[in-house]
Structure formats: C-alpha cells, structure tokens
Amino acid sequence: MRTVEGKVVVLGSQGVGKTSLVVRYIGKMFSHHISPTIGASFFTCNINIDDTRVKLQVWDTAGQERFRSMVPMYYRNANAALLVFDITQYFTFNSIKKWVSELERNVDEPMVYCIVGNKTDLGTHRKVSREEAQQYANDIGGKYFESSALHDEGIEDVFVNTAMELISLSKDPLTRSLRIYDSVESTLRSPSLTHYDPNDSSSSEIDPAQNSKQCC
Numbered sequence: 001m002r003t004v005e006g007k008v009v010v011l012g013s014q015g016v017g018k019t020s021l022v023v024r025y026i027g028k029m030f031s032h033h034i035s036p037t038i039g040a041s042f043f044t045c046n047i048n049i050d051d052t053r054v055k056l057q058v059w060d061t062a063g064q065e066r067f068r069s070m071v072p073m074y075y076r077n078a079n080a081a082l083l084v085f086d087i088t089q090y091f092t093f094n095s096i097k098k099w100v101s102e103l104e105r106n107v108d109e110p111m112v113y114c115i116v117g118n119k120t121d122l123g124t125h126r127k128v129s130r131e132e133a134q135q136y137a138n139d140i141g142g143k144y145f146e147s148s149a150l151h152d153e154g155i156e157d158v159f160v161n162t163a164m165e166l167i168s169l170s171k172d173p174l175t176r177s178l179r180i181y182d183s184v185e186s187t188l189r190s191p192s193l194t195h196y197d198p199n200d201s202s203s204s205e206i207d208p209a210q211n212s213k214q215c216c
C-alpha cells in the first residue's frame with residue numbers, strides 16, 4: 001500500500017485547546033487538567049484514504065508556545081500546521097497570523113495550513129466570526145474548521161482534511177521531506193501517544209488500546 005508519512009505541528013496561543021484537541025482525537029476523555037509542563041509529545045496516527053495510507057506524526061507543544069524562540073524545533077521539517085485559536089479570544093486569532101508569517105519565512109517546502117477555531121461550545125462569547133477566519137484561511141491557501149474539544153465536535157474533519165492535503169502535497173515536486181513508500185503492512189496500527197523528553201533517551205509510549213475510539 002502506498003504510504004505517505006508527514007509531520008504535523010500544532011501551533012497557537014496557550015490555552016486555546018491544542019492539547020485537548022489532540023488528546024480528544026486519539027480517544028482519551030476530554031480533560032480539564034492538562035499539564036502545560038509535561039514535556040513535548042507527539043502521536044502517530046494512520047488514516048486510509050482510497051488506496052493511500054497517510055501516517056501523521058502530530059507534534060503538540062507543551063507550553064513552549066509562551067517562549068517563541070523554543071518553537072522552531074517543533075516546526076522544523078513540518079509538512080502541515082494545525083493553527084488553533086479560541087473563537088472567544090480575538091488575540092489568539094491574531095497570534096495565528098504571526099505563526100503563519102513565521103512558518104512562511106522559515107519552512108522552505110510547501111506546507112498544508114489548517115486553521116482551527118476551537119471552543120465553539122462557547123459560541124455566545126464569540127469574538128472571531130466564521131467569515132473572517134474563513135477569509136483568512138482562503139488568503140493563505142489553507143482550510144478553515146471549527147471545533148469543540150469539550151463536545152468532541154469537528155475534530156475528525158481537521159485530521160482527515162490534513163491527511164487528504166498531504167496526499168496532494170506528495171504529488172508536488174517541490175516537496176522533499178514527506179516520506180513516501182510502499183508498505184506491506186495490512187493491519188492498521190492504533191494511534192499512539194509518545195511523550196518525548198529531549199533529555200531522556202528512554203521516552204515512554206502510552207498504549208491507547210484501552211481507548212475504544214481510533215483515529216483510523
């Protein structure tokens with residue numbers, strides 16, 4: 001089976017719900033107590049689209065978004081960016097624009113941009129209109145999605161769209177860092193969440209098998 005493997009980085013201001021979205025997608029319960037200091041983490045996830053398997057390596061920051069100088073290590077060699085803001089906090093939408101400028105300056109290869117307006121369950125406090133966010137996504141050649149990690153709404157579309165866009169990107173001759181190979185593996189692996197500590201070579205892997213929901 002043709003496999004396309006890419007790195008996806010999740011960026012946005014602290015508190016917009018990045019970790020909640022990622023954790024929600026791999027099937028854990030929504031948590032109100034996610035530590036911003038657990039260390040960097042990524043999970044891998046397979047999504048099959050037609051005759052292609054897309055393997056996403058999703059990198060979440062762990063509070064380092066407060067220290068912008070630390071973030072380049074996350075987006076180095078990234079093929080897609082999930083740019084998350086909180087629809088009830090206008091400054092978090094502006095912050096997305098800064099991340100995009102930074103990515104445009106520092107990432108050489110074409111990239112998939114997926115803008116995510118999170119916390120739609122707080123719609124009565126909305127400060128960023130869907131139209132404005134949609135327009136911005138169009139302007140940068142990206143897609144716009146809205147989600148609620150609290151209510152588990154709209155999240156799957158974000159990841160499936162990212163996978164589809166990575167397949168398109170794999171056909172772009174300017175793309176060199178996406179891994180494309182034939183895989184003989186016939187069974188799908190469960191998504192896995194890996195806590196990665198740059199100072200610890202024995203990083204641990206959490207088995208998500210206890211969680212019934214799979215992303216693939």
Ligand SMILES: Nc1nc2c(ncn2[C@@H]2O[C@H](COP(=O)(O)OP(=O)(O)O)[C@@H](O)[C@H]2O)c(=O)[nH]1
Pocket residue numbers: 012013014015016017018019020021031032033034036118119120121122147148149150151
């Ligand atoms: N109401 C609501 N709260 C959310 C949602 N997503 C995350 N949160 C809350 O927002 C806070 C920050 O979430 P977190 O995932 O740690 O944000 P991060 O700093 O971007 O990773 C936490 O208190 C979450 O419970 C959502 O969709 N709706």
Ligand SMILES: [Mg+2]
Pocket residue numbers: 018019020036060061062063
């Ligand atoms: Mg976080």
